Amino acid sequence: MSVDLILEMKGIEKDYYGNKVLKGIDLKLGPGEVHAMIGENGAGKSTLMNILFGMPVIRKTGGFKGQILIDGNEVTINSPEEAMALGIGMVHQEFMLIPGFTLTENIKLNREITNPNLISKVLGQKLEGLNFNKMNQDARDALDSLGLAVDETKLISGLPVSYMQFVEIAREIDKKNIKVMVFDEPTAALTEEDAETLLVVMKKITDSGISILFISHRLDEVLKVADRITVIRDGEIVGQPNRQNTSVHELARLMVGRKVERVKKEVDQEEFLTRSEIMRIKNLRVEMPGEAVKGLDLTIKQGEILGIGGLAGQGKIGIANGIMGLYESTGEIYFQGQKIGLNSPTEALKQGLAFVSEDRRGVGLLLDESIERNIGLTAMQIQGKFLKQIARFKFINLEDHDILRKHALKMIENLDIRCTGPDQLTQRLSGGNQQKVCIARAITMNPELLFVSEPTRGIDVGAKKIVLDLLVRLNEERGMTIVITSSEMAELKMIADRIAIVYNGELEGILSPDASDVEFGLMMAGEYKNKEVS
Amino acid sequence: MRSNAISLINNIGYPRLIIASFLLLLLIMAFVLEMDMPDLFSSVLIRTAMNGILVLAMVPSIKAGLGPNFALPIGIVCGLVGAVVSIEMGYQGFAGFFSALAIAIPLAILAGIIYGYLLNKVKGQEMTVGTYAGFSIASGMCIFWLLAPLYSPKMIWPYGGAGLRVTITLDGIFDKVLNNFLSFEIFGMWVPTGLILFWIICSLLVKMFARSKTGLAMQAAGSNPGFARSSGINVNQTRIIGNTISTVLGAIGILVYAQSYGFLQLYTAPLFMAFPAVAAILIGGASINKATITHVFIGTFLFQSLLVVAMPVTNLIIQGNMAEIARIIIGNGMILYALTRSVGSE
Numbered sequence: 001m002s003v004d005l006i007l008e009m010k011g012i013e014k015d016y017y018g019n020k021v022l023k024g025i026d027l028k029l030g031p032g033e034v035h036a037m038i039g040e041n042g043a044g045k046s047t048l049m050n051i052l053f054g055m056p057v058i059r060k061t062g063g064f065k066g067q068i069l070i071d072g073n074e075v076t077i078n079s080p081e082e083a084m085a086l087g088i089g090m091v092h093q094e095f096m097l098i099p100g101f102t103l104t105e106n107i108k109l110n111r112e113i114t115n116p117n118l119i120s121k122v123l124g125q126k127l128e129g130l131n132f133n134k135m136n137q138d139a140r141d142a143l144d145s146l147g148l149a150v151d152e153t154k155l156i157s158g159l160p161v162s163y164m165q166f167v168e169i170a171r172e173i174d175k176k177n178i179k180v181m182v183f184d185e186p187t188a189a190l191t192e193e194d195a196e197t198l199l200v201v202m203k204k205i206t207d208s209g210i211s212i213l214f215i216s217h218r219l220d221e222v223l224k225v226a227d228r229i230t231v232i233r234d235g236e237i238v239g240q241p242n243r244q245n246t247s248v249h250e251l252a253r254l255m256v257g258r259k260v261e262r263v264k265k266e267v268d269q270e271e272f273l274t275r276s277e278i279m280r281i282k283n284l285r286v287e288m289p290g291e292a293v294k295g296l297d298l299t300i301k302q303g304e305i306l307g308i309g310g311l312a313g314q315g316k317i318g319i320a321n322g323i324m325g326l327y328e329s330t331g332e333i334y335f336q337g338q339k340i341g342l343n344s345p346t347e348a349l350k351q352g353l354a355f356v357s358e359d360r361r362g363v364g365l366l367l368d369e370s371i372e373r374n375i376g377l378t379a380m381q382i383q384g385k386f387l388k389q390i391a392r393f394k395f396i397n398l399e400d401h402d403i404l405r406k407h408a409l410k411m412i413e414n415l416d417i418r419c420t421g422p423d424q425l426t427q428r429l430s431g432g433n434q435q436k437v438c439i440a441r442a443i444t445m446n447p448e449l450l451f452v453s454e455p456t457r458g459i460d461v462g463a464k465k466i467v468l469d470l471l472v473r474l475n476e477e478r479g480m481t482i483v484i485t486s487s488e489m490a491e492l493k494m495i496a497d498r499i500a501i502v503y504n505g506e507l508e509g510i511l512s513p514d515a516s517d518v519e520f521g522l523m524m525a526g527e528y529k530n531k532e533v534s
Numbered sequence: 535m536r537s538n539a540i541s542l543i544n545n546i547g548y549p550r551l552i553i554a555s556f557l558l559l560l561l562i563m564a565f566v567l568e569m570d571m572p573d574l575f576s577s578v579l580i581r582t583a584m585n586g587i588l589v590l591a592m593v594p595s596i597k598a599g600l601g602p603n604f605a606l607p608i609g610i611v612c613g614l615v616g617a618v619v620s621i622e623m624g625y626q627g628f629a630g631f632f633s634a635l636a637i638a639i640p641l642a643i644l645a646g647i648i649y650g651y652l653l654n655k656v657k658g659q660e661m662t663v664g665t666y667a668g669f670s671i672a673s674g675m676c677i678f679w680l681l682a683p684l685y686s687p688k689m690i691w692p693y694g695g696a697g698l699r700v701t702i703t704l705d706g707i708f709d710k711v712l713n714n715f716l717s718f719e720i721f722g723m724w725v726p727t728g729l730i731l732f733w734i735i736c737s738l739l740v741k742m743f744a745r746s747k748t749g750l751a752m753q754a755a756g757s758n759p760g761f762a763r764s765s766g767i768n769v770n771q772t773r774i775i776g777n778t779i780s781t782v783l784g785a786i787g788i789l790v791y792a793q794s795y796g797f798l799q800l801y802t803a804p805l806f807m808a809f810p811a812v813a814a815i816l817i818g819g820a821s822i823n824k825a826t827i828t829h830v831f832i833g834t835f836l837f838q839s840l841l842v843v844a845m846p847v848t849n850l851i852i853q854g855n856m857a858e859i860a861r862i863i864i865g866n867g868m869i870l871y872a873l874t875r876s877v878g879s880e
Binding site for chain 1: 746748767
C-alpha cells in the first residue's frame with residue numbers, strides 16, 4: 001500500500017455537554033482501500049461520521065478537537081456541502097431518494113446539466129433548461145459501472161429495495177470529484193443475495209481508485225471486503241487489525257469486551273432450574289417500525305431478572321411493546337399458565353404486567369402533570385385505586401387526593417426521587433428522576449412481571465447506577481420478575497440472571513451473564529446459530 | 535429586582551398584562567369623564583357572567599386534546615332548537631328556561647358524539663375542521679329555521695305562515711329569569727345573582743369532572759396520547775367525551791346568554807359566536823393545549839369588561855363604532871397570538 005493517504009483523521013475528540021463520546025480517534029484511509037469500522041450502538045461511529053461531514057449538530061454542541069487531512073492538507077469542514085466539495089460522499093442507511101422522480105433525476109438532483117435559454121440569459125442561471133440527454137447518459141454510465149441494468153428513466157417508487165441502495169451509490173459515483181465514500185450500514189435493509197452483490201460493487205468502486213469507509217454490524221461482511229478494520233468501543237479505538245490476521249471471534253471480543261462489576265447476587269444454578277415459568281412466549285410477531293419481532297419464542301422464569309440484548313433494529317425493543325399491546329402483534333403468550341390476549345394494553349395491565357417504556361418523554365410521562373398524577377394514573381384507571389365516591393353515588397368516581405398524596409410521598413421516599421414535592425411537574429425533573437417516576441408508576445400497579453426498556457438511556461452515570469440498584473432491590477425484596485431490555489450489554493451483565501440476545505427479530509440464544517465477550521459478540525452479530533451448525 | 539420583575543411579567547403573561555392595563559386606563563377615563571360607574575360595573579358583571587359558560591365550553595375540548603372548540607356553533611344551534619321548541623310548547627319563566635335546557639342537552643349530546651367521531655378521523659386538524667364544521671352547521675340550520683314546523687306567533691314572521699324570525703324577543707317567555715333570581719342592588723350597582731350562581735355551578739361541575747376518573751383519563755389522553763394508551767385508556771373515546779361535554783356547554787351557554795340578552799338570534803348569528811369565546815379563554819392565559827377554570831374566569835372578565843367599558847368611553851372621545859373594531863382586533867389578534875405559542879402560563 002502506498003504511503004499517500006486520501007483521508008486522515010488525527011486525535012479526534014468530542015464531548016456532548018461534558019460527556020466524552022470520542023476520546024482521540026485516529027483513522028487513516030489510503031486510495032482504493034476499504035476500511036471497515038465496527039462497534040456497538042453508541043460507541044461513537046455516527047459521531048465520527050458527523051464530524052467528517054461537518055454536520056451542524058457538531059458545531060452547535062461546541063465543535064470538536066483534532067485534525068482532518070485530505071490528500072495531506074488540513075481542512076475544516078463546516079457543512080455537508082463543503083464535505084461534498086472536498087470529495088466525500090455518503091450512502092445513507094435510510095434511502096434519501098425522492099420516490100416520484102426518475103432514476104436520472106434522483107442521481108442528478110441539484111447537479112443538473114442545463115442549457116441556457118432566452119429567459120435564463122435575462123433572469124439568471126437558475127432558470128436554465130435541463131439537458132435530459134446528457135443527464136441520462138451520465139446516469140447510465142454511473143449505473144453501468146455498478147452493473148445495474150435498470151432503465152434510468154423509470155421512477156424510483158417502483159424499484160425493489162436493493163435497487164434503491166444501488167441508485168444511492170450511483171448518485172455518489174456520479175459526483176466526479178468523489179474520493180471517499182462512506183457506507184453507513186448499507187446492507188442492513190438488503191437480503192443476503194443483494195448484500196453479496198453490494199460487496200462486489202464495493203470492490204468495483206475501489207478498483208477505480210475511490211476509497212470506502214464501511215460501517216457495519218455484520219462481521220462476516222466486514223471480513224470479506226475490508227482491507228483494514230477499526231474497532232471502536234466507548235469512543236476509543238480498541239483494535240485496528242488487518243483482515244488477514246483477524247477472525248470473527250477476535251472482532252466480536254473487541255467489540256463487546258468491557259469489565260463489569262456485578263450488582264446482583266448470583267443465583268443458585270440448581271435452584272434456578274427448578275423454578276416455574278411465569279411467562280411463555282410463542283412465535284411472537286410484533287409490527288413495531290424499526291424494531292419488528294419476527295417469530296420469537298422465549299420463556300421467563302419466576303423471580304428472575306431476564307436481560308434482553310441485541311443491536312439496534314434487531315427487535316429487542318419490540319418484544320415488551322408487543323406483549324403490552326402497544327404495537328400490533330400476533331402469537332401466543334401464556335402468563336402463569338393462562339393464555340392472555342394481545343393488542344390490548346388494558347388486558348395486559350389487568351393480568352398483572354407492567355411496563356416502563358423506552359420512550360420516556362413520549363410514552364412514559366405526562367410532562368405537564370404532577371409527579372403524583374403520573375405515579376397514580378395508570379393504577380387508578382385499571383385497578384380503581386385512589387378513587388372515592390360522593391355519598392352513595394357509585395358512578396361518580398373522584399380522585400382521592402389524600403391517599404394519592406400519601407402513596408406518592410412514600411414512592412418519592414422509597415425510590416429517592418429528587419423533587420420539590422409530589423406536585424412538581426415531571427418536565428422539571430432530571431432524566432434519572434423522571435425514570436424513577438416511570439418505575440414508580442409501574443410498581444404502583446403491583447405487577448407480577450415488570451418489563452423495563454432502556455432504563456438508563458439518556459441519564460447520567462450516577463443516576464444509571466441508582467436505577468439499576470433499584471431494579472435489583474425490587475427483584476430481591478418483592479420477588480418481582482423483571483425483564484430488562486437494554487442496548488448496553490454492560491448493564492445487563494451487571495443485574496441480569498440470564499441474557500437473551502435477539503437478532504433479526506428472533507431469539508439468537510440465551511447466555512449467562514458471565515459468558516465470554518466472544519460469545520456475546522457473536523450472538524449480537526447473528527453468527528451464533530451459524531457457528532453451531534457448522 | 536429586575537429579574538424578579540421580568541419573571542413576574544412572564545408569569546402573568548404579556549397579553550393579560552397589556553389588556554389589564556388598558557382596561558384600567560379605560561376605567562380611569564370613564565371616571566374622569568364622569569360616567570355612571572355603578573351602572574358600568576353592573577354591565578361588566580352581567581356581560582362576564584352571560585358569556586362565561588360559552589367560554590367554559592372551551593375547557594373540556596382543550597383538556598381532551600382537541601384544542602379550543604371552534605365548532606361551538608354546533609352546541610349553540612342545539613341550544614337554540616331547545617329554546618324555540620320550548621317556546622312553541624308555550625312554557626314561560628323558569629319552566630321555559632329549563633324545558634329549553636331539557637330539550638337542548640340531549641340534542642347536544644347526540645351532536646357532540648357524532649361530531650366527535652368526525653374529529654377522530656381528522657386528528658391534528660381539529661381547529662381548522664372545527665371552524666368549517668361550525669360554519670356549515672350554522673349555515674345549514676338556516677334552512678331548518680325557515681322550514682321548521684313551528685307556528686307560535688311569538689316566533690314566526692308577523693305576516694304568518696312558516697319560518698322563524700331572525701331575532702325572537704324573549705320578553706314574557708324567559709327573559710332574564712336567571713339575572714333576576716335573587717338579584718339585589720348594592721352601592722347603586724345591580725348584581726345578577728342567579729346568573730353568576732349558574733355560571734359558578736357549571737364551573738364547579740366541570741372542575742369536579744376534571745377530578746374524576748374519566749376526567750383524568752381524558753386529560754391524560756389530551757396531554758399525551760401515548761401515555762394514555764399505555765395506561766389502557768381509550769383515547770378516541772375520551773376525545774368524544776371531551777367534545778360532547780364542550781358541545782353541551784355550548785348549548786347551555788347560548789340559553790344563558792339569550793335569557794340575559796333578551797333575544798334569541800337565529801340564522802347567521804351563531805356563525806361568529808366561537809371566536810369571542812376562544813379569544814376570552816386565551817386572554818385568560820390558556821393555550822391551545824392547556825386550560826383551567828381560572829383561565830375562564832380571568833379571560834372572560836378581562837375580555838368582556840374591556841368591551842363594555844371601551845364602548846361608551848371611546849364613543850365619547852372618538853366618533854364611530856370603536857368598540858366593535860376593538861373587539862375584532864383583540865379577539866382575532868389573541869387567537870393568532872395563541873396559535874404561535876404552544877405553552878400556556880400556569
